[in-house]
Amino acid sequence: xxxxxxxxxxxxxxxxxxxxxxxxxxxxxxxxxxxxxxxxxxxxxxxxxxxxxxxxxxxxxxxxxxxxxxxxxxxxxxxxxxxxxxxxxxxxxxxxxxxxxxxxxxxxxxxxxxxxxxxxxxxxxxxxxxxxxxxxxxxxxxxxxxxxxxxxxxxxxxxxxxxxxxxxxxxxxxxxxxxxxxxxxxxxxxxxxxxxxxxxxxxxxxxxxxxxxxxxxxxxxxxxxxxxxxxxxxxxxxxxxxxxxxxxxxxxxxxxxxxxxxxxxxxxxxxxxxxxxxxxxxxxxxxxxxxxxxxxxxxxxxxxxxxxxxxxxxxxxxxxxxxxxxxxxxxxxxxxxxxxxxxxxxxxxxxxxxxxxxxxxxxxxxxxxxxxxxxxxxxxxxxxxxxxxxxxxxxxxx
Ligand SMILES: C[S@@+](CC[C@H](N)C(=O)[O-])C[C@H]1O[C@@H](n2cnc3c(N)ncnc32)[C@H](O)[C@@H]1O
Numbered sequence: 001x002x003x004x005x006x007x008x009x010x011x012x013x014x015x016x017x018x019x020x021x022x023x024x025x026x027x028x029x030x031x032x033x034x035x036x037x038x039x040x041x042x043x044x045x046x047x048x049x050x051x052x053x054x055x056x057x058x059x060x061x062x063x064x065x066x067x068x069x070x071x072x073x074x075x076x077x078x079x080x081x082x083x084x085x086x087x088x089x090x091x092x093x094x095x096x097x098x099x100x101x102x103x104x105x106x107x108x109x110x111x112x113x114x115x116x117x118x119x120x121x122x123x124x125x126x127x128x129x130x131x132x133x134x135x136x137x138x139x140x141x142x143x144x145x146x147x148x149x150x151x152x153x154x155x156x157x158x159x160x161x162x163x164x165x166x167x168x169x170x171x172x173x174x175x176x177x178x179x180x181x182x183x184x185x186x187x188x189x190x191x192x193x194x195x196x197x198x199x200x201x202x203x204x205x206x207x208x209x210x211x212x213x214x215x216x217x218x219x220x221x222x223x224x225x226x227x228x229x230x231x232x233x234x235x236x237x238x239x240x241x242x243x244x245x246x247x248x249x250x251x252x253x254x255x256x257x258x259x260x261x262x263x264x265x266x267x268x269x270x271x272x273x274x275x276x277x278x279x280x281x282x283x284x285x286x287x288x289x290x291x292x293x294x295x296x297x298x299x300x301x302x303x304x305x306x307x308x309x310x311x312x313x314x315x316x317x318x319x320x321x322x323x324x325x326x327x328x329x330x331x332x333x334x335x336x337x338x339x340x341x342x343x344x345x346x347x348x349x350x351x352x353x354x355x356x357x358x359x360x361x362x363x364x365x366x367x368x369x370x371x372x373x374x375x376x377x378x379x380x381x382x383x384x385x386x387x388x389x390x391x392x393x394x395x396x397x398x
Contacts, residue, residue, distance in 0.1 A: 006036070006040045006041075006043045006044045006047075007047070007082070007099055007100070007103055008103065008106075009030060009034070009044050010043075010044050010047035010048050010051075010082065011075065011078055011079060011082065011103060011107075013026050013027060013030060013044070013048050014048060014051060014052070014078045014081075014082075015074060015075065015078060017048075017052065017297050018074060018078075022295065022297070023048055023049065023052055023295070023296060023297055024294055024295060026048075027044070027045055027048055027049075030044075031044065031045070038186050038187075046159070047082055047085065049159070049296060050085050050089070051078070051081050051082055051085045052296035052297050053134060053156065053157040053292075053293070053296040054085060054088060054134050054157060055081065055134055055296075055300065056130075056131050056134035056135070056136075057088075057127060057131055057132055057133075057134045058081045058084045058085055058088070058134075059081070060125065060127050060131050061084050061087075061088070061122060061125055061127075062080055062081070062084055062118065062122070064125065065117075065118045065121050065122070066080075066118065072111070073108055073111070075104075075107045075108055076104060076107075076108050076111045076114070076115065079100050079103050079104050079107075079115055080100075080115060080118055080119070082100060082103075083096060083097060083100040083115065083118075083119040083122075084119070084122055086100075087119070087122045093120070096119065097116060097119045097120055100115055100119060101115050101116045101119070104116075129150060129151075130150070133150065133153045133154060133156075133157070134157065134299070135150070135153055135299060136299060136300065136302070138304040139289065139299060139302065139304075140153070142304075142339065142340070143338065146339075146340045146370070147338075147369050147370055147376075152369060152378050152379060152380065153292075153379070155293070155378070155379040155380045155381075155383075156292040156293045156296070156379055157293075157296075158293070158382075159293075160293055160294075160381075160382030160383075161182045161183075161184075161382050162182065162183040162184075162197060163175050163180055163181070163182060163183070163197065163198060163199050163200055163382065164180070164181050164182075164183045164190060164195040164196060164197050164198065165179055165180055165181075165195070165196045165198045165203050165226075165229070165230060166179060166180075166181050166194060166195055167194040167195070167196065167229070167233050167258050167259075167260070168193075168194035170193065170194070170195070172184075175200050176200050176365065176366060176381070176383070177200050177203065177204055177207065177365055177366070178207075179203065179207075179230070180198070180200040180203050181195075183195065183197075191254055191257035191258055192257070194258060194259075196226065196229060196254070196258065198226050199382075199383060199384040200366065200383060201290070201336070201366060201377045201383045201384045201385070201386040202226060202227065202336065202384065202386070203226075203227075203230060204364070204365075204366060204377075204386070204388070205227060205281070205283060205332065205334035205386065205388055206226075206227035206228075206230040206231055206281065207230070208332045208334075208362065208388055208390050209231065209236075209279045209281055209330060209332055210330075211230075211231045211234040211235070211236035211279065212234070212235065212236070213234070213235030213236070214235060214236075214237065215235075215236050215237065215278065215279060216236070216237045216239070216277040216278065216279070217231050217236040217237070217238050217239070217277060217279040217280070217281065218238075218239055218241065218273070218275070218276075218277045218279070218280045218281070218321075218324055219231060219238055219239065219240040219241065219262075219281050219283070220241050220269055220280065220281060220282045220283070220317065220320070220321050220324070221241070221242055221269060221282060221283050221284055221285060221317065222240030222241060222242050222248070222251065222262075222264075222283070223242050223244065223247045223248075223251065223283070224247045224248070224250045224251040224254065225240055225248070225251030225252075225254065225255060225262060225264075227281060227283055228240040228251065228255070228262045229254070229255060229258060229260055229262070231281070232255070232260040232261055232262050233258075233260055236279070237263075238261075238262045238263065239262075239263045239264075239265060239275070239277075240262050240263065240264050240265070241264075241265050241266075241267055241269060241273070242264075242266065242267075242269075243266065243267060243268045243269065244266075245266045248264040248266060251264065252264055269317050269320045269321075270313075270316045270317065270320065271320070272319075272320055272323055272324075273320060273323070273324045275324065276323075276324045276325065276326050277324065277325070277326060277329065278325075278326045278328070278329040278330070279329060279330050279332075280321050280324050280325045280329065280330070280331045280332070281331075281332045281334070282317055282318060282321040282331070282332070282333050282334070283334050283335075284313075284314045284317050284318075284333065284334070284335050284342075285310065285313065285314075285317075286310050286314065286335035286336060286337040286342050287302055287306050287307050287310050287337050287339060287342065288336055288337060289302070289307075289336075289337045289338045289339055289385065290335075290336040290337050290338050290377070290379060290384045290385025290386050290387075291336050291384050291385070292379075292385075293379065293382075293384070294384075307337070307339035307340075307341040307342050308341050310337070310341070310342055311341040311342050311345055311346050311349075314333075314335065314342060314346050315346055315349055315350060318333060318346065318350050321333070322350075322354055322357065322393075325391075325393045326393065327393055327395065328392075328393060328394075329392075329393050330360075330390065330391070330392055330393075331357065331390075331391040331392075331393065332388065332389070332390050332391070333346070333347070333350075333374070333388070333389040333391070334386060334387065334388050334389075335386070335387050336384055336385065336386055337385070337386075337387060338369070338376060338379070338385040338387065342387065343374060343376060343387035343389075344372050344373055344374065344387075346389075347359065347372070347373040347374050347389045348373065351373065356393055356394060356395050357391040357392065357393055357394070358391065358392050358394050359373045359374065359389060359390065359391055360390045360391065360392050361390075362374070362375045362388055362390050364377065364388075366378075366383055367380045367381065367383070369385070373389060374387055374388050374389035374390070375387070375388050375389075
């Protein structure tokens with residue numbers, strides 16, 4: 001079989017996302033296999049992420065030119081969206097239209113004429129803000145209600161630098177917080193260089209624990225261990241818990257390559273732990289609404305009831321984390337989500353049930369969206385959206 005072109009590969013990946021695949025995973029796997037120059041790989045990434053991030057707007061722009069878009073074969077719909085995306089990026093006429101017409105001729109010859117006509121006719125069209133931001137109405141309106149504006153979501157539709165956390169000194173462009181850097185070269189073997197790809201907003205959750213050498217830290221819902229690596233690098237004795245053994249095994253391999261020591265224990269954390277510590281991090285599972293840049297398709301898959309359902313699980317996990325926190329100790333709760341339910345909602349309910357915990361102020365060096373009991377990080381300048389709550393256990397329970 002003939003190897004696909006970058007455009008053909010982007011189209012194939014978008015069809016897989018439509019069948020339920022995850023764009024980041026699909027792109028990583030596909031681009032690892034092709035022996036193409038970095039420029040061509042970057043073009044595929046630009047097309048796949050760009051179309052998914054702007055999908056609602058692209059369909060809105062195409063709508064007046066199509067009689068029954070839903071009846072079109074999926075390949076042709078995605079070809080039209082890809083062409084419309086390149087129009088949105090300002091690519092000039094011929095270079096923008098003819099490659100997509102060729103793609104249509106290869107896959108669906110009878111509709112190549114339609115692709116040609118529609119892509120040539122495209123023009124600007126007024127769009128409501130939620131459509132312009134390509135957000136589902138329920139999420140867009142929830143954000144507008146809670147944060148007072150939703151323009152920040154534009155940050156999810158722009159590409160971001162590749163942030164890395166450095167575990168040995170290297171001469172790189174600094175990121176927004178200590179130990180965070182921007183990787184500007186081609187894809188590299190990061191562990192061999194002592195680097196770990198990580199968004200600064202994720203790193204900052206671990207920094208909130210202010211780990212000291214020799215101190216015991218429990219890393220709850222540690223997964224493949226991004227935050228555990230930072231804690232271990234600062235000399236803490238880290239015990240990382242998660243229910244997913246595969247993720248932990250991947251974490252253990254990376255820790256070895258980075259020369260870091262982390263103890264892994266596999267457990268469902270809705271069940272209490274048999275140990276405690278003076279510092280506890282709960283990086284809870286969440287809707288991921290702060291990560292719509294790297295996971296653009298998520299916005300179309302989430303349901304309005306998801307944040308509430310996640311909050312119930314987060315509160316159950318916080319119970320375990322609270323019991324595992326020693327008197328006088330610190331408990332940090334973090335989620336890569338920007339919903340009220342999973343952030344301030346969880347914080348309010350938890351503090352009503354646990355008067356022995358007090359929220360502590362967070363001096364956040366990252367841009368924020370809203371501060372209350374905890375802090376919401378704005379998804380600007382390539383940052384993921386996050387919510388952090390730092391709690392101190394002030395006395396023992398009666
Ligand atoms: C946000 S991710 C953790 C990311 C990780 N802390 C990091 O920095 O790389 C949430 C994790 O919660 C874990 N998880 C979900 N439900 C759980 C449960 N009931 N008990 C234990 N772990 C759970 C998932 O396996 C997942 O690894």
